Amino acid sequence: MGRTEKRLLGKNAATIIETMKKAYCDEMRIFHYFWYVGINMEGIGLITYAAALKTQATGELLHGELLANRISELGDRAPSDPGEWKQYSTIGPLDPAKHLTLRAALDRALEFEGKAVENYNGLAKKALELGDFVTYNLATTILADEVKDEQHTEDILKSLEVK
């Protein structure tokens, strides 16, 4: 951590780092979910939606990168062991092989995108409260993406409904 930021944030940095580590674990697992489902999708979704899922995977991976960079700026490291990702994650069990049809994949995605919106909202609030404006800015940037992700997932699911 730069010495000025260290002085300004003091002990508060540890609280922010903890929350960002959890978010990092979620992002890595969500990246893998979209990536895996994008490759192994079953049914009509394979033709119509698999490519979109892979693009979405890349977006989540970028969130992970932004978090990892900020964590190391604050003098720590993002959790490197995939075993830890599950342990620290906030989104529960996530085995993509169990959600390979389009509807099943998006139903599960709607749950964790909603959780991501909650989490980044919480991170933004906490960062603002503690005077960490760099993390605040990062959290609101990612939050805006997650709000879009949730809305988009909701829209696609609606379009699958039989009229």
Ligand SMILES: [Fe+2]
């Ligand atoms: Fe994300």
Ligand SMILES: [Fe+2]
């Ligand atoms: Fe997302």
